Every structure is written in structure tokens, then in C-alpha cells.
Amino acid sequence: MDESLRILVMADGEHRKIAMLAQGKLMEYYEEYGDETTLVNAVILGRVENVSPGVKAAFVSIGQPLNGFLPLGEMQSFHALQGDKPLVSGTDVIVQVKKDAKEQKGAYLTRDIALPGQTLIYMPLNHYIGVSKRVDQPEERETLLAMGREIGEQEDCGLILRYAALYAKKSELLSELEQLKVLWVDILKKAEFQKAPVLLYREPSALTALVRDYATRYQLSVTCNDAVNRMPSPVGGLLWEQVSSLELEAVWRSASVDAQVAQALSRRVELGNGGSLVIDEREALTTVDVNSGRYLGEKGEELALTHNLASCGEIARQIRLRNVSGIVLIDFIDMKTDEERKQVIDCLEAELSHERGKTVLHGFTSLGLLEMTRKRTGVSLRETLQEPCKVCGATGYRNRIERDHKRE
Ligand SMILES: [Zn+2]
Structure with a gap:
């Protein structure tokens, strides 16, 4: 247990935003209503x-x-x-x-x-x-x-x-x-x-479930602005800190939680080495396109593997944070040998092993796409925070003549 996870809980009345970070990076994000003191939906022998x-x-x-x-x-x-x-x-x-x-x-x-x-x-x-x-x-x-x-x-x-x-x-x-x-x-x-x-x-809250699923593998620290949401039964090794809303907002801002959430809702994710990921979440299928940017020149083939390996961490994080489920197809930069493909599979598998979500890697398809499935748990980040666009019918396209169409 060498890693630690930081959980920020921003409560505002009945509404709670829960951000889980590892080394400053947002790994999971939830929003929920209701508090731990409610008995709504509890089943009781009376x-x-x-x-x-x-x-x-x-x-x-x-x-x-x-x-x-x-x-x-x-x-x-x-x-x-x-x-x-x-x-x-x-x-x-x-x-x-x-x-x-x-x-x-x-x-x-x-x-x-x-x-x-x-x-x-x-x-x-x-x-x-x-x-x-x-x-x-x-x-x-x-x-x-x-x-x-x-x-x-x-x-x-x-x-x-x-x-x-x-x-x-x-x-x-x-x-x-x-x-x-x-x-x-x-x-x-x-x-x-x-x-x-x-x-x-009694229904577990998102926070209770997070603690249940990660407390055995990670050092967890929870920073919360609300005493109401104190863990009902403190788990060993859990650090709990209650701060004022003002202090929490400052922590929230310095961790760039909102910006990281916004990024996890966008199609394109910059990788910081010139490359990027383009992620399309669809009902039946999520695709991840790995782009190298410009710097793969003459030594392209060799660099393809390096770049693919370097992308695995971010791919795993985005899949987890977005909480996508079902079939995921990843279009890595073309590699020539099965040995290289095997290395990428192993790397991605290791990156995915940190999370509680269940993912199965099925290997590369005949067209060179890495195929995987992730079990559905809860709703995706997009389903939590957005709804399908009614103007374009969630296709992302509209007729050219509808000039007055406003993007939502
Ligand atoms: Zn639209």
C-alpha cells in the first residue's frame, strides 16, 4: 500500500460533489443528492x-x-x-x-x-x-x-x-x-x-462506497466541509479532516477539480508530449484515438511503441474518470510486431488495475484496434452532468440551413 488517494467532498445542502485525486490528478468524480442521515429507501423490520x-x-x-x-x-x-x-x-x-x-x-x-x-x-x-x-x-x-x-x-x-x-x-x-x-x-x-x-x-452513499472499495488498498484522506457526512463507522487508516466551506473551496480550486472535470467531458485530451487522445463516447461503443502529434518523424516506428506506452496511463485514467462502460476500442499508433502489441496490452492492463472498475482486454482486432470491455457501474460522468442535445438529436450534427441553431 504505497499509494494514497485524496477525496474531497463538497457538500452544499443535500447536494454533494465528490472528487478523488491521486498525485493531483482527478481519478473519479461523483455528484449525489441526499445525506447520510436520511433513511429514505432504507428497509426496516418494524x-x-x-x-x-x-x-x-x-x-x-x-x-x-x-x-x-x-x-x-x-x-x-x-x-x-x-x-x-x-x-x-x-x-x-x-x-x-x-x-x-x-x-x-x-x-x-x-x-x-x-x-x-x-x-x-x-x-x-x-x-x-x-x-x-x-x-x-x-x-x-x-x-x-x-x-x-x-x-x-x-x-x-x-x-x-x-x-x-x-x-x-x-x-x-x-x-x-x-x-x-x-x-x-x-x-x-x-x-x-x-x-x-x-x-x-440502507443504500450506501458514493462516499461510503469509495471508502469501502479503496480503503484496503490505499491510504485514504477525506477532506469535507460538512460534519453531517462523517463516516458512520470510521475505517482504519482513514484520515478525516473537516474544514470550512471557504477552505474547501480553496483546496478544490488549487486542485483544479472543475477544470479536470471539464476536460473529462471534452473529446480531446492533450497528452503533454505533443500527442493527444480523441475520445468519442457513444451508446454502444467508446472509441479512443491515440494521436502522436508532430514529432514522429523518420524514427516513427520505434517511437510508435514509446508513444503508445506513454499514452496508457492517461487512457486508463480517462476511461475510469468518465466511467465509460461496454465496448471500448483503442486506435493506437500502428505497431509492426506482436511483441510490441503485447507490451502495450500489459502496460494498459497494469494501469487499469488500480481502479475498482472491471475491465477485460480482448486483444487487437484484425484491423489493429485494441478491444476491451468495461463493466457498467453507476452512470457515466457524462450521464451525471450532461444530457443528450435535443437540437441535434445527440448526433453532434445539424442541417446546414439551420443558421440560428445555438450550441448548448
Ligand atoms: Zn447538438
Whole structure:
């Protein structure tokens, strides 16, 4: 463990920006809403304290000072599937928090569990199929709805397809659904042997997940401007520093986080040796074009290998930072021998090994492109911060006559 990672967390109300740097270079970047104190989406084994037919609700102890409010009536599709078993005082019930407790009101609960993934929300107890409101094109909604119906029927569950599903293959949706189903089985198993009220599941925040995934391999230091986001259970070796927002902004600026994020959203990345990368992220495929710049002259062939090797670090970093997934094709500068290609593969593999993302290198295609696949985890940087251009239909082109078209 010779390397250290620096994590900056800039919290502004419920909004958090998380930047992870290694030796001053931005390696990963996330934005998220919600804070660690929220119980929204948490699944709890609660105990029914009393049932009040008058307000059509049950009051459920969930380990908070105020009992949670559980409406007796759920979505129609839930009752169609689960029947109308009456709630009885003193019995246990698995509930999920929809809204946190506030002042004199207890948390708002539901029995209709919905486990959110990145591309879809899995609802094990109903048969409802829906699409995120963020998908606003009717054709896209229709496509996702059709896919949702197909999967829901096959898997016997309810689903909501999220915005990121637009970018995902059916196999990716199915594999995420599989993970969520395993999670649900775990929750049910846990509920069997625990004494209510007890927390069965809570979504990890991006920061918690970063610490979980890297704390064993790296020395981590976290600089944060918000006490609320203190790690719930401090991990060994984690350095935690809380500073004022003003101090954090200064650190953020001197680390050029925003500029590095902006660069990771642009097509072209300068390599600092005259060369550059041109990265095109598309739905089905990401391509990386390695350009040598001008200096490959007469000794071109020999320099090709040197230049390709020198590019591997930045290629790996850009893939990680952009959080691209699926097929990636890298067009290195032409090399003559398999030995040279092997060296480049080994070099890239070593560079990629630092991250938690899972990448498989498939070797060079017959046309000399290095082919690799990266497993999808979460949304890409672009999906986090940008949306497809509605003017050009995300093609990047427009008709010549539309002179008044403004670039967004
Ligand atoms: Zn456009």
C-alpha cells in the first residue's frame, strides 16, 4: 500500500460533489443528492404498534423516537399480488421509508418495497411497470416500457426503468435486476432472524462506497466541509479532516477539480508530449484515438511503441474518470510486431488495475484496434452532468440551413 488517494467532498445542502485525486490528478468524480442521515429507501423490520382504521394507517415502531406512519392501502398492484392481509398490533412487518421523520411527524412508510439500482428500480411485491419521468421522449418511453413489460413478466416483478436504462443493453438491465433480487433475498433472510425494530438495508452513499472499495488498498484522506457526512463507522487508516466551506473551496480550486472535470467531458485530451487522445463516447461503443502529434518523424516506428506506452496511463485514467462502460476500442499508433502489441496490452492492463472498475482486454482486432470491455457501474460522468442535445438529436450534427441553431 504505497499509494494514497485524496477525496474531497463538497457538500452544499443535500447536494454533494465528490472528487478523488491521486498525485493531483482527478481519478473519479461523483455528484449525489441526499445525506447520510436520511433513511429514505432504507428497509426496516418494524413492529406494528397500533392500527388505526380511522386514519387508514398503522403506526409502526422503526427504532426512531416517533413511530412511522404506514398507510393501510398500497398501490392496487401490490394488493392484487399480496392480498389484503390485515395488519395486527404486535406483529412484525417489513417496511421501507419513503419520507424521513420531520418535527412531530414520524417517517412515512410503505410495505411495497422498491429497491433502486442504477438503471432500474426493482419492486418484488407488485407488478407495476413504469418509466422515469426524466425520459421525456414518447418513443423512448414506449421502448423502455415495452422492455420493462417483457422483463417484468419474465421475472414476475414490478419495475421502473430509470433514465440510465436508455443507455443500457437488455443484458445489463437483467444483470442489475439479478443483483437486486439477491439483495431482496438477503433482506428477507435477515428479517427472519432479527428482532424488530431493526435496520435491514440502507443504500450506501458514493462516499461510503469509495471508502469501502479503496480503503484496503490505499491510504485514504477525506477532506469535507460538512460534519453531517462523517463516516458512520470510521475505517482504519482513514484520515478525516473537516474544514470550512471557504477552505474547501480553496483546496478544490488549487486542485483544479472543475477544470479536470471539464476536460473529462471534452473529446480531446492533450497528452503533454505533443500527442493527444480523441475520445468519442457513444451508446454502444467508446472509441479512443491515440494521436502522436508532430514529432514522429523518420524514427516513427520505434517511437510508435514509446508513444503508445506513454499514452496508457492517461487512457486508463480517462476511461475510469468518465466511467465509460461496454465496448471500448483503442486506435493506437500502428505497431509492426506482436511483441510490441503485447507490451502495450500489459502496460494498459497494469494501469487499469488500480481502479475498482472491471475491465477485460480482448486483444487487437484484425484491423489493429485494441478491444476491451468495461463493466457498467453507476452512470457515466457524462450521464451525471450532461444530457443528450435535443437540437441535434445527440448526433453532434445539424442541417446546414439551420443558421440560428445555438450550441448548448
Ligand atoms: Zn447538438
